[in-house]
Amino acid sequence: MDPKIISIIGAAVAVSFGAIGPALGEGRAVAAAMDAIARQPEAVGAISRTLFVGLAMIETMAIYCLVIALLLLFANPYVG
Amino acid sequence: MDSSPLVSTVLFHIGPVPITRPVVTTWGIMLVLTAASWLVTRRLTLHADRRQAVLEGVVTGIMRQIEDVIRKDPRPLLPLLGTLFIFLVTANLSGVLPGTEAPTAKIETPAALALIVFLSVHFFGIRAQGLLGYLASFAKPKLIMLPLNLVSEITRIFSLMVRLFGNVMSGEFMIALVLALAGLFVPIPLMALEILLGIVQAYIFTILATVFIGAAIGGVERG
Numbered sequence: 001m002d003p004k005i006i007s008i009i010g011a012a013v014a015v016s017f018g019a020i021g022p023a024l025g026e027g028r029a030v031a032a033a034m035d036a037i038a039r040q041p042e043a044v045g046a047i048s049r050t051l052f053v054g055l056a057m058i059e060t061m062a063i064y065c066l067v068i069a070l071l072l073l074f075a076n077p078y079v080g
Numbered sequence: 081m082d083s084s085p086l087v088s089t090v091l092f093h094i095g096p097v098p099i100t101r102p103v104v105t106t107w108g109i110m111l112v113l114t115a116a117s118w119l120v121t122r123r124l125t126l127h128a129d130r131r132q133a134v135l136e137g138v139v140t141g142i143m144r145q146i147e148d149v150i151r152k153d154p155r156p157l158l159p160l161l162g163t164l165f166i167f168l169v170t171a172n173l174s175g176v177l178p179g180t181e182a183p184t185a186k187i188e189t190p191a192a193l194a195l196i197v198f199l200s201v202h203f204f205g206i207r208a209q210g211l212l213g214y215l216a217s218f219a220k221p222k223l224i225m226l227p228l229n230l231v232s233e234i235t236r237i238f239s240l241m242v243r244l245f246g247n248v249m250s251g252e253f254m255i256a257l258v259l260a261l262a263g264l265f266v267p268i269p270l271m272a273l274e275i276l277l278g279i280v281q282a283y284i285f286t287i288l289a290t291v292f293i294g295a296a297i298g299g300v301e302r303g
Contacts, residue, residue, distance in 0.1 A: 049148070049287065056284040060239050063246030070253075074086050 003079050011069035018065025025058045088186050102183040109170050109183070138166075149287065150294035157293060160200055164193065165286040168244075172278030175252055176271060182278075185249040187241075194241035197289045198233075205296030214296070240288055247281045 033051040037044050088100040120135050128136055142162045146154035168184065175182030183189040205214045218229045251274040258267045 046148075049145075052280070052284060053287055053291070056243060056288070059247075060243050063243055063250070066246055066250055067242060070086065070249075 003076075007072045007076050007079060011072040014065045014069045014072070018068075019062050022058050022062040025061075026055055029054055029058060086187070088181065100186075101181045102186050102189065105174055105180045106171070106183045106189065108180070109167065109174060113166065113170060145287070146290050149290045150297070152294075152297070157204070157290065160196075161286055161290055161293075164196075164289060165282055168193075168282035168285055169279055172248055172282055173275060175248070175278075176275060182248055182252060184244055184281075185252045187245050190241045190244040193244070193285070194237050197240065197292065198237045200289075201233075201292050201296045204293050208297035217296075217298070236288075236292065240285065244281055244285050247277060251277055 029051065033047055036047050040047075088102050090098040090100050091104060092099050120131055124132060139158075139162065142165060143154045143158055146157055146161055150157070171184045171189070172182055174180050175185060184193075202214075205217070208214075209217060219226050251270075255267045255270050255274065258270060
């Protein structure tokens, strides 16, 4: 097969499967934060700050996949 | 697909150095921020008028956020982190204006900012704990953690860089794709979302830099 076609398929697979894990993780994190805020509404500041930082950490995984996909599409070292 | 998000348009050359559009945008942001800071701090009085009240609100707001994280006097860190936050908000939002390109949507600006954070982590760490004390803090809680701590110094700065770059760039790229597919007014909700995400990313970058520096000066757990 043409390496270009393989690169495009690889990019699509990287983004689609790489989004599953972070999506599940972020869902669990937000659900836990909602639970915590419902139990202790006065701690909303500390909880949401920690939540944002944690979400950013989880989201990095999806961003890595996106960067890999963009490298495959636009800066592929194996396509001349 | 003609425009790759990984290369930027070259506007002109100074000698052999190509000057790209994000660089010119950065110069514009620097000019605007410097002029605005000079204008609002020109006449500071004890009884704040409206302009000074806004300024004091911004500064004390940033200071309180830093203090919440490091649980120490935030004053030594305020110039660096406050500048970082204000620059990042302006830079992330500058992509909305026509004719400009957000500097943070290219890999170079996040890389430079992450390098600044990397160097200042060690600077503040050595200043707070002394050289030997700071070096010894890498071997805590046990000596076996030393390689892991050294690796995490590099990887967390790298992920800081890639996170900012990936988020801002993917937002702009998405808007460009939708614009090419759907037409004129369809990307407007996406642009509104992008404004929100830009501010959130600036906040996250600054908070993570604060956490890293706070860990180096011994206030919070190593992130």
